Amino acid sequence: MKFFLMLAVFLLSMSAFAKNEIDVTNVTIKALPPTSKVTAIYFTIQNNTNKPITLEKINAKFAENFEIHDMKTEKGVMKMTKLNNVLIEEKSSVTFDKHGKHVMVFDLFEPIRAQQKYGIELVFTNGKTVYAEAIGVNP
Numbered sequence: 001m002k003f004f005l006m007l008a009v010f011l012l013s014m015s016a017f018a019k020n021e022i023d024v025t026n027v028t029i030k031a032l033p034p035t036s037k038v039t040a041i042y043f044t045i046q047n048n049t050n051k052p053i054t055l056e057k058i059n060a061k062f063a064e065n066f067e068i069h070d071m072k073t074e075k076g077v078m079k080m081t082k083l084n085n086v087l088i089e090e091k092s093s094v095t096f097d098k099h100g101k102h103v104m105v106f107d108l109f110e111p112i113r114a115q116q117k118y119g120i121e122l123v124f125t126n127g128k129t130v131y132a133e134a135i136g137v138n139p
C-alpha cells in the first residue's frame with residue numbers, strides 16, 4: 001500500500017514537471033453569420049523539442065475542408081496563397097493570425113458562434129497529432 005502511494009506521488013510530480021513537446025495556444029475561430037460557409041482559425045504553435053516540426057494539416061468535425069494559407073502583398077495588393085505545410089524550428093513558435101498565416105475553413109457543417117468551443121486536430125509530419133479547442137470570436 002505504501003509503495004503504491006509513493007508511486008502515485010512520484011507520477012504526480014513527474015506530470016507537474018513534464019512539458020508538452022508541442023503547445024498550441026490562443027486558438028480562435030472567426031464567428032460569422034450562418035449564411036457564411038467559410039471562416040478562419042488562428043493560433044500559436046510552440047515547438048518545445050530540439051528538432052524542427054512540420055504542420056501538415058488540420059482536421060475537425062465541423063467542416064469539410066481545411067487549408068493552410070499565407071498572406072502576401074503583390075504589387076500593393078494583399079493576396080492569399082496556399083501552403084502545403086508550415087515548419088516550426090526547434091525551441092521556437094509560429095503564430096497564425098489575420099495578418100499572415102491562417103487556417104482557412106471551407107464548407108462548414110454548422111455555424112460558428114462566439115464563445116462556443118470547437119475541437120480541432122493539428123497533424124504534424126512526425127506522426128504527432130495535437131488536439132486543441134478553438135473558441136468562437138466575433139471578427
Ligand SMILES: [Cu+2]
Pocket residue numbers: 069070080102103104
Ligand atoms: Cu485564407
